[in-house]
Amino acid sequence: YKPKGGKEGSAQLAEYKAFVAGLRRQLDPVREPALASKARYDHPWMGPFSALQWQWLLGAHTLVHYRQIREIVKGL
Numbered sequence: 001y002k003p004k005g006g007k008e009g010s011a012q013l014a015e016y017k018a019f020v021a022g023l024r025r026q027l028d029p030v031r032e033p034a035l036a037s038k039a040r041y042d043h044p045w046m047g048p049f050s051a052l053q054w055q056w057l058l059g060a061h062t063l064v065h066y067r068q069i070r071e072i073v074k075g076l
Helices: 009-036 051-074
Strands: 041-043 047-049
Touching (some): 009 051, 041 051, 047 051
Antiparallel strands (some): 041 047
8 A cells, every 4th residue: 555645744743653652552462472372374475474573574664664754854
């Protein structure tokens, strides 16, 4: 999914911060039991991931977007 714009940068940043906070609230209660699970869920490109692998991927992927946002803000 690629957004087509239409929102001010400050609105996008506020939405992103709310997303991160909400995600943490959702993940924190299930993190410990989930990380110990042997269950796997397929990544569409990389195959089956454990909960721990999904957590690492989420962190790494979020860092990519954070760096992109930082570069965009520098150009404003």
